[in-house]
Amino acid sequence: xxxxxxxxxxxxxxxxxxxxxxxxxxxxxxxxxxxxxxxxxxxxxxxxxxxxxxxxxxxxxxxxxxxxxxxxxxxxxxxxxxxxxxxxxxxxxxxxxxxxxxxxxxxxxxxxxxxxxxxxxxxxxxxxxxxxxxxxxxxxxxxxxxxxxxxxxxxxxxxxxxxxxxxxxxxxxxxxxxxxxxxxxxxxxxxxxxxxxxxxxxxxxxxxxxx
Numbered sequence: 749x750x751x752x753x754x755x756x757x758x759x760x761x762x763x764x765x766x767x768x769x770x771x772x773x774x775x776x777x778x779x780x781x782x783x784x785x786x787x788x789x790x791x792x793x794x795x796x797x798x799x800x801x802x803x804x805x806x807x808x809x810x811x812x813x814x815x816x817x818x819x820x821x822x823x824x825x826x827x828x829x830x831x832x833x834x835x836x837x838x839x840x841x842x843x844x845x846x847x848x849x850x851x852x853x854x855x856x857x858x859x860x861x862x863x864x865x866x867x868x869x870x871x872x873x874x875x876x877x878x879x880x881x882x883x884x885x886x887x888x889x890x891x892x893x894x895x896x897x898x899x900x901x902x903x904x905x906x907x908x909x910x911x912x913x914x915x916x917x918x919x920x921x922x923x924x925x926x927x928x929x930x931x932x933x934x935x936x937x938x939x940x941x942x943x944x945x946x947x948x949x950x951x952x953x954x955x956x957x958x959x
Contacts, residue, residue, distance in 0.1 A: 774798045775823050775830035775916075785916060786823065786830050799828035801836075804910070808840040813954070815845030815901075823916035835916045839909040841866065841901035849898050850922040855915030857891040859883070859899065864907025870897035896923065929955040 774794045775786035789798070801821045808817025819838040823829045826836075835855075839847065841864070859868060861883045869880035870891045882902060883889055891897040893914070901907040927937055928951040937948050952958065 772799075772828065773831040775827035777824065777827055781823075781917070784831075786827075788830070789827070801826040804836060804838045807908075808838065810840055810842035810845055810906075814848065815842040816840065816847055818847070822913075822918070826916075829916040832916060833914055835913045835918060837911045837913070839899065839907075839911055841899065841907040841909075843901055843904060843906065845901045845907070847899045848922050848924050849896050850920060851894055851896055852891075852913065852915075852918040852920060853894055855913040855918035856893040857897075857914075857918070858888060858912045859891070860888045860910050860912075861885055862908045862910060864901060864905055865903030866907050866909060867900045867902040868898065870895045924951070925955060928952045928957045930957055931959040932957070933959045 770788070772794075773785075773788040776789040777786065779787045803819050803825065804821060806819065808819050810817050817840040819840075821829075821836040821838075823835065829835050839859070841847075859866075863885060866883045867880070868883055868889050868891075869878055871878050873895060881887075881889060899909070926932075927941065928948070934945065934948045934952065937943065938945060941948075943951075
């Protein structure tokens with residue numbers, strides 16, 4: 749490589765390392781969300797409240813089918829997270845409560861148990877290996893991005909955990925709801941899951957699906 753080529757390469761790398769840097773990019777929630785997140789709110793319109801979220805101190809309502817509640821501090825609730833690659837959530841599980849098999853296509857997850865006992869695990873995509881552990885107060889577990897995972901209250905009392913994500917908007921898809929809580933035609937559900945007609949109709953009835 750010639751001296752000139754080296755100088756050109758060095759100049760390119762130096763200019764790339766001095767890209768424009770902003771202190772923050774508070775989400776403009778009135779604008780549409782794109783693949784890179786929300787556009788930035790005008791700095792003159794930013795307040796300290798954009799960087800504060802108080803909802804994680806309030807217990808969620810677990811009086812539902814799954815006996816669980818998830819309180820999210822994602823970019824839509826916490827606009828100061830926009831562009832920072834982080835978010836939080838609170839997980840409340842009544843006895844017997846469960847967050848069914850689900851994925852977060854947009855980010856990895858770390859769970860920290862604050863109260864109770866939670867059985868948690870994920871399934872690898874390469875070999876369908878199950879990584880399963882019973883977690884107690886103070887234990888943490890990682891769930892890699894996009895992999896199927898679950899949390900189940902395996903204790904006798906309520907359980908509480910705080911979850912962090914590597915994205916301000918990690919997304920959520922629960923397998924059972926994706927199959928049975930919409931208008932996915934029953935005959936296709938049966939053909940792709942090996943469930944029979946009676947099982948599919950029962951699950952659609954429980955989760956409010958049609959088709």
